[in-house]
Amino acid sequence: MNAPGPDRTLSRDFADFVDEAAFLRLIGGDAPDSARVRDVLAKSLAKEPLEPAEAAVLLRAGAPELVEEIFDAARRLKREVYGRRIVLFAPLYIGNLCVNDCGYCAFRASNPDSVRRTLSPVEVEAQVAALERSGHKRLILVFGEHPRYTPEFIADTVRRVAAVGPATARSGA
Ligand code: SF4
Structure with a gap:
């Protein structure tokens, strides 16, 4: 079943x-x-x-x-x-395009001051390497909710991040 x-x-x-x-x-x-x-x-x-x-x-x-x-x-x-521990993640902002309009968030679609940017694959790799050099072991990948950020795009980005080094990556909006 x-x-x-x-x-x-x-x-x-x-x-x-x-x-x-x-x-x-x-x-x-x-x-x-x-x-x-x-x-x-x-x-x-x-x-x-x-x-x-x-x-x-x-x-x-x-x-x-x-x-x-x-x-x-x-x-x-x-x-x-x-358990009794605190885990820190370094956020890595992949892109701030978003179709939603959450009032508290600078990514919201109605924010006229937001400069919209999505990292290229090369930029993603450079950012991951820089974060690892500064000692980060866990990253959270941040995307807005947008048709450009398809499951395939997110999966490709996670694979690209994982290929750079040992940091643990998670994704979220
Ligand atoms: S990025 Fe997330 S929190 Fe921000 S407007 Fe989009 S859906 Fe809302």
Whole structure:
């Protein structure tokens, strides 16, 4: 049997970053009962990814004792997964084209002051080498959300970074 595909509740056809109406429906429901909240927490503590509707259950929980249980579960999960350590990543900005408009972000499409730039492959390699020379061991590759930054483009960039040296690369927007 095939594994279920990704949940597209919030982004049909992955055309929109977030379907705002669907998002508001999810977080605007009634406060969940404690059994439902604990079911979701158990799934999270089992390290199973939550569906958007399940994450919304946690966001709608209002009773102080439930909120404390959510914080407690988050602390336990963090300790289990990461232990007592702090990991630093150096951001490497690959490109700042973006079709979205998050108000806090300088990459937002409506920002008239942003100079739009995407690193060439040679520039990516030069930046990785420079970061490694200054002692960085982990990089986070940053892209805006834009049709130019296809999964293939991102995968090629990650491969290019990995080929330069031993730094661990992750990607994100
Ligand atoms: S880069 Fe990310 S945070 Fe910034 S506007 Fe685009 S989607 Fe929003």
